[in-house]
Amino acid sequence: MRRYGKNPDEDDVRVRPNRKGNRPRTNIRPKHEDASEGLVLTVDRGRITCLIEDRTVTAMKARELGRKSVVVGDRVMVVGDLTGAKDTLARIVRVQPRTSVLRRTADDDDPFERVVVANADQLAIVTALADPEPRPRLIDRCLVAAYDAGLTPLLVLTKSDLASPDTLLESYGALGVPYVVTNRDELTDGAAADRVRERLTDRITAFVGHSGVGKTTLVNSLVPARKRATGHVNAVTGRGRHTTTSALALPLPDDRGWVIDTPGVRSFGLHHVDPSRVIQAFPDLVPGTEGCPRACSHDEAECALDQWVADGHADPARLYSLRRLLATRERREGD
Numbered sequence: 001m002r003r004y005g006k007n008p009d010e011d012d013v014r015v016r017p018n019r020k021g022n023r024p025r026t027n028i029r030p031k032h033e034d035a036s037e038g039l040v041l042t043v044d045r046g047r048i049t050c051l052i053e054d055r056t057v058t059a060m061k062a063r064e065l066g067r068k069s070v071v072v073g074d075r076v077m078v079v080g081d082l083t084g085a086k087d088t089l090a091r092i093v094r095v096q097p098r099t100s101v102l103r104r105t106a107d108d109d110d111p112f113e114r115v116v117v118a119n120a121d122q123l124a125i126v127t128a129l130a131d132p133e134p135r136p137r138l139i140d141r142c143l144v145a146a147y148d149a150g151l152t153p154l155l156v157l158t159k160s161d162l163a164s165p166d167t168l169l170e171s172y173g174a175l176g177v178p179y180v181v182t183n184r185d186e187l188t189d190g191a192a193a194d195r196v197r198e199r200l201t202d203r204i205t206a207f208v209g210h211s212g213v214g215k216t217t218l219v220n221s222l223v224p225a226r227k228r229a230t231g232h233v234n235a236v237t238g239r240g241r242h243t244t245t246s247a248l249a250l251p252l253p254d255d256r257g258w259v260i261d262t263p264g265v266r267s268f269g270l271h272h273v274d275p276s277r278v279i280q281a282f283p284d285l286v287p288g289t290e291g292c293p294r295a296c297s298h299d300e301a302e303c304a305l306d307q308w309v310a311d312g313h314a315d316p317a318r319l320y321s322l323r324r325l326l327a328t329r330e331r332r333e334g335d
């Protein structure tokens with residue numbers, strides 16, 4: 001298998017080589033000193049909605065960007081008509097360096113590895129405690145995606161009025177993942193939103209969750225302006241309804257951070273994930289990997305972590321959890 005670097009600023013990796021080879025390069029680049037910085041709110045078939053100051057501007061990639069992707073959360077430099085007036089189209093001439101990238105692996109439907117969200121610092125994994133039943137393997141896959149991308153995970157467990165969170169929380173105890181539990185009454189009286197919002201303040205949080213878990217209900221209660229925001233996007237794209245093919249960035253009230261609502265978690269193919277990055281989320285195990293063979297999967301006979309744990313340097317439950325997470329990289333029926 002080919003390996004790829006992990007520079008968050010790299011372009012999407014083309015898994016299929018380009019038959020034509022390198023494109024001609026040029027050193028002469030327009031300067032665009034007059035460009036304004038914007039934040040990408042959503043992307044819809046090449047139409048990119050950016051927030052520039054307090055205006056929502058529709059833009060397209062300038063040709064000079066080439067294959068460089070522009071995704072939700074990107075900070076971009078924009079030129080052209082920035083009034084945000086109807087039927088205007090600005091141009092994105094530069095993508096600022098990214099602080100993080102949440103990726104998905106190429107899969108059968110799409111041969112390219114892609115960046116899903118840029119610059120997020122937290123991944124909220126929304127799971128219902130019942131109706132639909134929690135899927136621990138899916139939670140584990142989301143955790144792996146978060147750790148690989150360097151995002152802090154946050155478990156949001158909804159519908160505790162229908163089932164207790166105890167068993168689920170027990171299986172994540174060793175991982176020490178931060179969590180919030182919510183129920184229906186708290187959704188109604190606003191307590192759920194308040195408790196979740198505490199965790200989101202001044203951060204950029206991507207929300208993932210399986211259909212029916214209550215993600216939309218929660219995001220709407222966190223972002224009262226959501227309807228207005230999506231309405232605006234619709235006016236720009238000319239669609240009746242915002243379809244969830246792209247993620248959508250929504251501002252928390254009072255400029256206290258961003259929520260990025262993402263479409264299905266199905267997009268988290270994990271073949272690109274490197275065990276050496278995931279293990280960074282286990283600082284207690286990292287020193288134990290010194291005796292590991294090169295490119296150790298940390299789940300093989302020669303792995304030094306077994307001895308590290310046997311010698312009492314770390315809790316065996318931590319190694320078990322790490323291996324459980326790494327094992328979810330292989331896709332199975334039902335993922």
Ligand SMILES: Nc1nc2c(ncn2[C@@H]2O[C@H](COP(=O)(O)OP(=O)(O)OP(=O)(O)O)[C@@H](O)[C@H]2O)c(=O)[nH]1
Pocket residue numbers: 158159160161162182183184185187209210211212213214215216217218
């Ligand atoms: N009992 C209970 N029901 C809830 C709770 N939160 C949300 N629901 C209900 O769960 C159902 C699904 O909620 P949505 O917010 O639409 O779920 P979603 O995850 O956005 O699902 P999609 O819209 O299909 O992507 C709705 O009928 C909600 O009213 C909760 O805490 N307790």
Ligand SMILES: [Zn+2]
Pocket residue numbers: 289292293296297298299302303304305
């Ligand atoms: Zn190892």
